[in-house]
Amino acid sequence: MDLVALPAFADNYIWLFHDGAQAVVVDPGDAAPVLDALDRLHLRLAAILVTHHHADHVGGIPALRPRLQGPVYGPAREDIEGPLQRLHDGEQIEVLGLHFTVIDVPGHTAGHIAYAQVAAPQAPDGPLLFCGDTLFSAGCGRIFEGTAAQMHASLGRLSALSGQTRVCSAHEYTLANLAFAAAVEPANDAVHAHAQHCRALREQGQPTLPSTLALELRINPFLRCSEPDVIAAARAQGTAGRTPVDVFAALREWKNRFR
DSSP states (O other): OEEEEEEETTTEEEEEEEOSSEEEEEOOSOHHHHHHHHHHHTOEEEEEEOOOOOHHHHTTHHHHGGGBOSOEEEETTSOOOSSOEEEOTTOEEEETTEEEEEEEOOSSSTTOEEEEOSSOTTOTTOOEEEEETTEETTEEOOOSSSOHHHHHHHHHHHHTSOTTOEEEESBOOHHHHHHHHHHHOTTOHHHHHHHHHHHHHHHTTOOOOOEEHHHHHHHOGGGOTTSHHHHHHHHHTTOOOOSHHHHHHHHHHHHHHOO
16 A cells, blocks of 8 residues: 655645556645645545544535545534534544554544554554644644643544654644754754755655654654653743643643744
């Protein structure tokens, strides 16, 4: 199975995976790069996976429906124009022979979901996680419709997956997120090493994604809210609490204004 990150807009990725004949796309906010890839690779579009309702994730679906030979899957609790096979937490789907479990991850939006290969012995490069705008490399999504407690819990569910899991986020935010991670943990050598690696990738026009959960647990401050240095950095921003949710909320507010 081949995995391809299709650039869209200024910094989106539409994920496409295919077996040489059929393809599945995730969060196609723009139809044009998907149609180009389908034609260039001579692929049939077997299914579309949607994580949440924002336009940069669903805007291309109407133009893709004439090429679609299967369902559009999406969150049960979000307003997305159908026909849509609406999915709830814990449900499983099979596409191109791959099995994905649906995980509710509210926070960025109220009904955001992720698709995870929880048990994937057929994935020698590591199981896939399509997490939309919930988890980014070295970062997380803004909280638009949920709460800090919800987003922290959602990230906790994702970070409990296998460390080999490939994190397929929907935006190329990695270098900006690593700059923030370095401000939170200046002594974290893994952050600085990964920043150097990612700068080299971007200079070559390559994506910094997918990441892995094992790496994210070392570099992502939003997954490290129990680490002493992260707690100290959050308290320096004025948080009165020490719980992981307090620390997460302080980090998220700091990141919102970080330049």
